[in-house]
Amino acid sequence: MSILIDAKSRIMVQGITGRRGRFHSERMLNNNSPLVGGTSPGKGGDWAFNGRIPVFDTVKDCVDATNADVSVLFVPPHATVDCILEAIEAGIKTIISVTGSVPVQDMMQVKSALRKSDSVLIGPNSPGILVPEIANAGIFPDHIVGAGDVALVSRSGTLSYEVLDILNEAGIGVSVAIGIGDDPIIGMDFKFFLELLESDPHTEQIVLVGGPGGESELVAANYIMESITKPVVAYVVGENLKASIMGSVFSRNSNFFLNSVERKTNAFIEAGALLAKNIEDIPCLLRR
Amino acid sequence: MKLHEYQAKSLFRQAGIPVPASMLATNAVQVKRIASEIGYPVVLKAQILEQGRGKAGGVRLIQHEHEAEQIANEIFKLEINHQTVQSILIEKAFTFNKEYYLGIFSDLDLGSPVLRLSEAGGATCLEKDSFLNARMAERQIDIDQGLHRYQVRQLLTNGDVDPSLWKQFGSIALKLYDIYRSNDATLAEINSLVVTQQNQLYALDAKINIDSLSLFRHESFLDSIDPTYYGWLEHQARKYGVTYHQFTGELGCIVNGMGLAYLTYDQIISMNSIPAAIIDIHGGSTVSSMTSSLELLFQNDSIRAVLINIYGGMTNCEEIAEGILSVTAKARHKKPIFLRLKGTNDISAIETLSGLKQLQIFDSTHELVKAAVDYLKDS
The missing domain is CATH 3.40.50.261 (Succinyl-CoA synthetase domains)
Structure with a gap:
């Protein structure tokens, strides 16, 4: 048990098939982090890491199937606002944006959405x-x-x-x-x-x-x-x-x-x- | 990233914010020709990104044609904080009754745009006290809702602005907000916004800063980055996706992340030295950002040693090692490299670097900086 993340957490990765997303998702698996799924639009239905982790088109699909409650973002800066808003709408409780250098006005839109939701955003540019x-x-x-x-x-x-x-x-x-x-x-x-x-x-x-x-x-x-x-x-x-x-x-x-x-x-x-x-x-x- | 006044005014003009007639010139003969076309009196305004151009004599009123060339030449000779004047904006001179300040800026802590109106405008407003003493009104804007006229009116009704001007204020504020939004500005301000004798508002000056993180969707601004202000090396580095901070010493540094940049800088300074450069290759950097950064430092003759301080989270240390190997294999100048490489895949990365003679490896930032600074002092 700890704050925000514990052994019962169900972690998903947005951008799980990208270069960084794949690399760090595999590390999470290897260190026994509770990774349950990921998204990569257009690749829904695929399985990653030798069939261990299901891939979905949307965050909502992933949440419906896996009950994910934490999402880690490995997406390009220009796509970050879109992915955070998608995670908020899908009801993800803890959103972690590893991606950094997100444009200021994009983040203003995110802040506005956060004020109206219960989601918690850590980052952008967070480890x-x-x-x-x-x-x-x-x-x-x-x-x-x-x-x-x-x-x-x-x-x-x-x-x-x-x-x-x-x-x-x-x-x-x-x-x-x-x-x-x-x-x-x-x-x-x-x-x-x-x-x-x-x-x-x-x-x-x-x-x-x-x-x-x-x-x-x-x-x-x-x-x-x-x-x-x-x-x-x-x-x-x-x-x-x-x-x-x-x-x-x-x-x-x-x-x-x-x-x-x-x-x-x-x-x-x-x-x-x-x-x-x-x-x-x-x-x-x-x-x- | 700051835009020049003439660039900002061109955005104002496109948006329909009233600005005086103006044209840009790059030499004194041109200045005279344009001034005659616009009609005297005119104001010559040095296009320079450093602050304090007015005090330095970079803004001059010209009444008669015979003064134009000489005053233009004086402005072209100005140097403000090592910056020279490349161009002059020639603008129709105005008489006006009152000056205001109107601006929109990004409040990073609030995470919102803020509209600000002050009844002190013009150069005096840069002197903090008079600005703060003047009546000033601010309002946070919800970016989802945008700016609306009633919000501007609320600011105006609390002040001394004549009601006959409210409608113009509202239109200008809304247009300014459109400019702020559509260009990803972090600042869009009119200082000063003046009232003419015909009771018309005009933007005498224009200042726009663009969010440098948004430049991927504003490629036209990339071409208008002024390297004389932002630095040629900084400019080159930006193309490689890294950030170059230039200093005056002999130690070239590469780090990943601003935190590590500050820490490395702090420790170099506390050991009574100064870096030559700190290049931030950012998190998740690749082989190519490492090779370009190292090449930039190797090509610089004033740099005698290179310090690399990487703690890889997103950054894969193996890619850093690969970058070091590819540059040292072909570099003619064998500058010593002081390296601290830890984090993701560090053990295998360090293995690939064994046998590289110009390289010394350290375990902590402190040991790393000490060794590099000592080397420069001893040799």
Whole structure:
């Protein structure tokens, strides 16, 4: 048991016959994640992976036949809005968009649809959810970390691997690892996951990994102060962006506001979280 | 991605937003000829994407023909933050009574467009205080519903805008929203929107930023990306599907994902060094994005060493290794490569790289960055 994904979850993959979808679905099968089906329009009726997994034309067909309640998307960016809206309409509870770089106005349409539904969207540009020994709904590298009682919630995918690797080296396991997504507009924010983790019996401590740009970390810090009783270790990457005018190079290529890192680290300190100055410091700030 | 004023105004004109008569020129002789056609007085406006062109002297009023060439030449000589002026927009000069600001922007945290109206417009509005002190009204727009006239009216009735202008405001706001939507803009603003003596609204300036993630469906904008502003290397990298961040040091870096880019950058800076470049090959990158990125760094003579920091989730480490092997096999310059390669299929990937003499492999970002920075300091 964990938040959002557990042994009873029924995972499907949208784009199961594409290059990435096939590769990572096979990994999910090999690590015993509860994968039950997938979609690939035009290939409905086929079976993938030596007849182990049925392929459907639509998400609705897949849900009707398999009772899938989690969908992981491996589709091109231009098709993402279409696939998320299809999953919402088919009643998928947890939608994970591994696909990233989704156009901003497409995501605005998705946000509008999410407000009117009960579905939860993780991502875009998310590595998914990893519950060690139970399920890897997404693209987390295999065997990266063992089971434990620390939850990781990270904005960046690659930094979530980096942190899991560091935790693993220190002999610390996790209850769940979640990449909330690193696109300009994402579905659920840090606060949403903190709320779930606070009441998750398998989580004793929380590691939050943020970055420059946006307000999500500030909202999270405020929420930690008001409502989170479990210990939180926070790390925000990008501290040197302010120290150097070279930071402006990043800002020209992306929509990030560079002064935001210091504001965020200060907010976490004020909220009573333990701030990791360096990413390597995270394990020694966790209670043993 | 920012559009030039003349590009934005052309979209305004097509949509029916009133703009002054204007034409573009690329040399002073042309400026003079066009100014005579339009009729004096005219305003010359440097077409430059850097902010602060007004303060730098990039916007000049010309009353008489005899000034035109000289002032145009002065503008062409301007340099704002290393950017030079490639073209000048010649525009019919206006007298006006009042300036407003009208804009639509993408609020990423809300996940919605926001319409903003301010009673302070023009250059002064860029000075934050006067902008914030002025009456300003905002309204979130539901993208499913679109923008409607009553929503614009609600903003207007809370302010001091004369009711005789409400209808024009409404039309312009709706047209601006159409431009914002149909071009995948992240910003579409009129600053300033002026009221002429005939009580007509005109867009004196136009600013449109396009969502760079949407360019696959707006191919015409790809041709209008200004490489003098966005950088030639950045421009080239974009064609390979990777993102190039240029700096001034000697260490060329390749990473997958922005988080790892920031972490690598943070650690290089904290070791008192500066990268030459950080190329983000993004998640799920292929052999070709790796080879193109590595070639870009190898071709650059100011780069003395290459750092590759990959933690593959979606990215298959075997494809990264294949990319490294194919470039090092044919590269004439044997720059040292410092590599950290972990994640999906890392063990077999590292095996294929054994025996590559210019390569050193590390286990963590910290060890990797330290070794590369030490190498540059010692040699």
